[in-house]
Amino acid sequence: MCGGIVLTYKDALDYIYGFTDYEKQTAFQYTSERFDLGRVVRLLGLLDNPHHRFRSIHVAGTKGKGSTSAMLASILRAAGYRVGLYTSPHLHTFRERIRLDGEIISEGSVAALTERLQPLVAQVPDLTTFEVITVLACEYFAENAADLVVLEVGLGGRLDATNVVTPLVAVITPISFDHVQYLGHTLTAIATEKAGIIKPGVPVVSAPQPAEALTVIEAVCLARGAPLTVVDRAWTWRSEEATPEGQTFSARPTGGTWNTYRLPLLGNHQLGNAATALTTVDVLRGLGIDIPSDAVVNGLANVHWPGRLEVMGRHPWVVVDGAHNGDSAQKLAAALPALFPYRRMILVYGALAGHSVPDMLAALLPVADEVILTRVGNPRGVDPATLLVEVQARGRQAECVAPVGAALERALRIASAEDLVCVTGSLYVVADARVAWYRHVGEPEPPTDP
Structure with a gap:
């Protein structure tokens, strides 16, 4: 007091x-x-x-x-x-x-x-x-x-x-x-x-x-x-x-x-x-x-640990994962086709400064059919335009949509019921995506801070 x-x-x-x-x-x-x-x-x-x-x-x-x-x-x-x-x-x-x-x-x-x-x-x-x-x-x-x-x-x-x-x-x-x-x-x-x-x-x-x-x-x-x-x-x-x-x-x-x-x-x-x-x-x-x-x-x-290869929705599959380096991105890229039947994978990706964006994209781009780049609501969030340069350097194209909630909505609009939407790049991206998903389906949002 x-x-x-x-x-x-x-x-x-x-x-x-x-x-x-x-x-x-x-x-x-x-x-x-x-x-x-x-x-x-x-x-x-x-x-x-x-x-x-x-x-x-x-x-x-x-x-x-x-x-x-x-x-x-x-x-x-x-x-x-x-x-x-x-x-x-x-x-x-x-x-x-x-x-x-x-x-x-x-x-x-x-x-x-x-x-x-x-x-x-x-x-x-x-x-x-x-x-x-x-x-x-x-x-x-x-x-x-x-x-x-x-x-x-x-x-x-x-x-x-x-x-x-x-x-x-x-x-x-x-x-x-x-x-x-x-x-x-x-x-x-x-x-x-x-x-x-x-x-x-x-x-x-x-x-x-x-x-x-x-x-x-x-x-x-x-x-x-x-x-x-x-x-x-x-x-x-x-x-x-x-x-x-x-x-x-x-x-x-x-x-x-x-x-x-x-x-x-x-x-x-x-x-x-x-x-x-x-x-x-x-x-x-x-x-x-x-x-x-x-x-x-x-x-x-009974262990509970959200945000790690977490299934949020089906038809289409909506999966969020906090992968934020090359090694974890490789594990994610291997897990998706092994666990989920889908036609196309739509990647929603955002990153924080200091994380290895080239290594992550090297693992994720080969398994992604569509790419949407976004920006996390954190001061360390990397500008999607910067991420786009990295994507184009690998011979791919992508949309830039921010914030994460808007990027997820865009992915859901272009996804069919047989597709999979994967949101990844950091736990901060995952957090924003989880809140956006709960709003999208009209479910109670998790507790947040004032």
């Missing part, structure tokens, strides 16, 4: 976003001076170190870290634990970033926590938006007695604000090229940043990696005495059935028996994420965390 006026949710968001917000900037230096974990440690200390009052699982990686985090949180909840989940960015509302037992944080809690943090934040110069959010999340999980918290890294790992925890286990999902202007232009450099979450003696689970990235992870684990489990050495898995409603797969640990799992998330790459979650569960069990087998089955079957 300031001068007798209680902070509102909008006031809290304005305050939080008033700090330096690197999610909305297109150019900055990724250095330990700019991303100083000492600031986060100091602010947490002023709150009596809430991150010491819960056990955590720390998840880094280029792709799949959000899906893997959601799977782990769902499994742990099914096992009966009070589970926090911290992820970024959000699709529709800031509150999605901080979840407890599957429920997003309330507006009132955001406002009350922000009000409590304000006098303490004033004692720590140069804090960033993400640092403040991370501390706020830690305080929320601590005061609500979370048993276990799954923390997803925001950017990189080594200098990320979440890297103040000493987790039960560190998880590194697949590493590929993304944010190269900050993390480096080689897999070795990028993997070094991701491996920055590895702590002395803390077990590490690594998803299947390119050899160059795995070499880095193995070297860091050896140097820090951190036991390493590589997923495709510890588990074997195979697809059984995949439909637009979900997929079934079988998996077994090395030397173990096969079990069958149901997963609502689409795409063969999600099986790798699920195997990473299964491997992490094994490591947690070895640390004394009781996770029954039926909790694993139920947790995977």
